[in-house]
Amino acid sequence: MNPATHNTRARDKADVQQRDVAFARSAPTYGRWISWIVVLVIGTNFLWLVATNPNFEWKVVLQWFTEDSVMKGLQVTLGLTVVSMILGTLLGLLLAVWRLSENKLLSGLSSLYIWFFRGTPLLVQLIFWYNLSTLFPSISITVPWTDITFASWNTNDLITPLTAAIAGLALNEAAYMAEIIRAGLLSVDHGQVETTQAFGMSRSRALRRIIIPQAMRSIIPPTGNQLISMIKATSLVSVIAMGDLLYSVQAVYNRTFEIIPMLMVAVIWYLFITSILNVGQSAIERYYARGTKRTVVVNKRRAGSEEQNMTGTPRLKEDV
Numbered sequence: 037m038n039p040a041t042h043n044t045r046a047r048d049k050a051d052v053q054q055r056d057v058a059f060a061r062s063a064p065t066y067g068r069w070i071s072w073i074v075v076l077v078i079g080t081n082f083l084w085l086v087a088t089n090p091n092f093e094w095k096v097v098l099q100w101f102t103e104d105s106v107m108k109g110l111q112v113t114l115g116l117t118v119v120s121m122i123l124g125t126l127l128g129l130l131l132a133v134w135r136l137s138e139n140k141l142l143s144g145l146s147s148l149y150i151w152f153f154r155g156t157p158l159l160v161q162l163i164f165w166y167n168l169s170t171l172f173p174s175i176s177i178t179v180p181w182t183d184i185t186f187a188s189w190n191t192n193d194l195i196t197p198l199t200a201a202i203a204g205l206a207l208n209e210a211a212y213m214a215e216i217i218r219a220g221l222l223s224v225d226h227g228q229v230e231t232t233q234a235f236g237m238s239r240s241r242a243l244r245r246i247i248i249p250q251a252m253r254s255i256i257p258p259t260g261n262q263l264i265s266m267i268k269a270t271s272l273v274s275v276i277a278m279g280d281l282l283y284s285v286q287a288v289y290n291r292t293f294e295i296i297p298m299l300m301v302a303v304i305w306y307l308f309i310t311s312i313l314n315v316g317q318s319a320i321e322r323y324y325a326r327g328t329k330r331t332v333v334v335n336k337r338r339a340g341s342e343e344q345n346m347t348g349t350p351r352l353k354e355d356v
Contacts, residue, residue, distance in 0.1 A: 096297035099289060101304070106348045109284025110305055116280065120205035121263055128204065128213025133217050133243070146214065153211035159272050162204035166276040168195050201273040204265065212262055220255035221247060252325045260317035264310050271302075281305060 086092065100106055153161070176188040195203075224247050232242035265293035274283035281302055289298040300329035 045315075064071050084085050091282050091296060092300060092323035093294060093297040097300050097304070098192025100285075100301050101300060105284050105288065106281070106301060106305075109279055109281040111283040112279055113222070113267070113270045114309070116201055116205060116273065116278075117263070119267050120202055120209055120232045120270075123206035124200070124266075125213050125259070127210035129211060129217050131214035132217035132221060135214060137219060146330065150214055153208050154215075158204065158269060159275065161208055162200060162276055164270055165195060167202040168200075197273070197278040199278055201270075201278045203268060203275075209262065209266060213259070216262065217251075217255055218257045219258075221256040222255075224250045232325050255319075256317070256320050256324055260313065260320075263317075265314055267309055268306060325333045 087094075131146045131149060134142040135150070137146075172191055174188050175191055176185060177186040177196060190206050221243075227245055228250065229242065232246050237245070271282040272279050273280050274286060277283070285298040285302045289295045292298075
């Protein structure tokens with residue numbers, strides 16, 4: 037082969053590869069490496085200052101980190117989170133379906149509920165539930181505007197710090213979960229709904245089998261954020277004398293005056309729990325995102341045919 041012809045074909049081949057996005061390469065970014073180095077230096081310096089600062093009293097932190105009272109408070113925090121999140125999600129699902137209903141009464145009641153519980157602070161709601169006996173000394177099931185009473189209970193017997201905490205957290209969470217679930221349901225293509233109607237599926241069955249599974253991809257990320265927020269929101273129940281994690285460390289530093297190290301115990305536990313939840317959320321998101329991610333795959337057969345066209349020599353089947 038003529039050397040000049042060979043060089044021309046080589047240049048043409050290089051030009052084809054340069055124009056093909058399958059062979060695209062990003063340009064080197066030296067600024068990215070410099071920024072990484074700067075951030076690592078600053079982060080390492082900050083960690084060193086925190087680790088060597090005697091005012092943190094890390095020995096005290098280590099001493100109380102797994103102490104019985106702290107662990108009991110941690111169990112209360114986790115229990116409140118699980119129960120309140122389950123109740124809030126179930127009630128939020130019901131409210132979301134009502135909000136999307138064509139029934140004006142159900143839609144109006146759902147909107148009113150969401151408006152009220154999202155418009156008032158969670159701390160105020162917790163204090164309100166804890167002091168409910170001030171407004172209603174007893175809770176009764178009666179016929180309206182009559183003296184006929186079927187059952188009656190003392191409010192102080194029903195509203196304990198535990199029930200007040202669960203009621204406040206769950207009812208508040210339901211308002212936010214209702215909007216999250218509603219947004220997820222609206223993200224499903226309307227053609228899916230029409231398809232379920234064409235097959236004669238009932239609305240409840242269509243929600244269970246078709247709509248909700250597809251909406252989960254949009255529901256999971258904000259729900260994960262709400263779960264993490266719930267973990268931190270449980271710290272508010274300490275104002276109603278509920279023995280959660282924060283209340284437990286407060287009880288200790290009120291006796292020992294070791295405020296900073298005991299707060300660090302709570303901070304580390306909160307960070308540890310939320311980190312685990314972040315990992316679980318990522319795994320669930322990947323599960324529901326199956327089939328939606330696209331990757332660029334180099335078409336070897338196409339690349340081989342282009343090379344054959346440029347060189348004029350046939351390629352063996354094994355090379356393709």
